[in-house]
Amino acid sequence: MGVEPVMRIVIKIGGSVIASPLEPERILQYSNILRTLKEEGHEIVVVVGGGKVAREFISIADRMGLADNDKDEIAILVSRLNAQLVARALREYGSKDIPSTTEEVKRLLNAGKIVVMGGLKPGITTDTVAAIVLESIGSKVLVKATDQDGIYDMDPKKFPNAKKLDRLSYSDLHKIVTQGDHKPGMHGILDPKSIQILEMQKAKVVVINGLKPDNILLVIRGRKVGTSVEAR
Numbered sequence: 001m002g003v004e005p006v007m008r009i010v011i012k013i014g015g016s017v018i019a020s021p022l023e024p025e026r027i028l029q030y031s032n033i034l035r036t037l038k039e040e041g042h043e044i045v046v047v048v049g050g051g052k053v054a055r056e057f058i059s060i061a062d063r064m065g066l067a068d069n070d071k072d073e074i075a076i077l078v079s080r081l082n083a084q085l086v087a088r089a090l091r092e093y094g095s096k097d098i099p100s101t102t103e104e105v106k107r108l109l110n111a112g113k114i115v116v117m118g119g120l121k122p123g124i125t126t127d128t129v130a131a132i133v134l135e136s137i138g139s140k141v142l143v144k145a146t147d148q149d150g151i152y153d154m155d156p157k158k159f160p161n162a163k164k165l166d167r168l169s170y171s172d173l174h175k176i177v178t179q180g181d182h183k184p185g186m187h188g189i190l191d192p193k194s195i196q197i198l199e200m201q202k203a204k205v206v207v208i209n210g211l212k213p214d215n216i217l218l219v220i221r222g223r224k225v226g227t228s229v230e231a232r
């Protein structure tokens, strides 16, 4: 990955980065960076997570005894609201239509927009949305902006001596990420379902610290940041 080749890029911005709580300054920083990438010719789809607000709604829905499907649908709406903030910050570069299908994603991308979206359907996370979209638009690059510096050999929130890894193969990644069924609000480095799709697509995934939005530019310019996962 370097400066020159123009790419179709999927960027997942974690809810932990811009929506836990909502961070107007950071959203504006992201919008500037996304515009820069667009001006350089890249085609971009941004998938935004639900964050703390979505988790609050899930927890309230849980206390009301609602079904998992209801919790997911409500969280999806929250992620789409977060997406609206990013899309509108992009002004004419963005679109007020937040796509709810991959067909709409393709239509908006072909219309020259930076596409911004949230969730797609119950039973998955926005990591998996990013993977589904990557496959449907034929992209080979996913940048995941999260609240950690990359992928660690152990959960850095639980183990202070966890070591950050610079490069991984998919088989290394499988060993680190534990499998588990979908639960509304589940959280991890990268959702196992998304990894399955990304591996099949032989996509390059770079997990970066999204609390520093400039990291997105560094990655696209081929600099070593975060952790990259590649098919070998």
Ligand code: UTP
Pocket: 013, 014, 015, 016, 017, 048, 049, 050, 051, 052, 054, 071, 072, 073, 075, 076, 079, 118, 119, 120, 121, 122, 123, 124, 125, 126, 127, 129, 183, 184, 185, 186, 187, 188
């Ligand atoms: P995410 O878990 O993807 O966002 O969506 P997050 O909480 O912000 O996580 P990070 O920080 O981005 O990784 C929140 C919840 O919304 C529902 C799921 O319950 C998910 O846990 N959801 C999201 C869906 O059911 N379908 C979707 O397509 C997206």
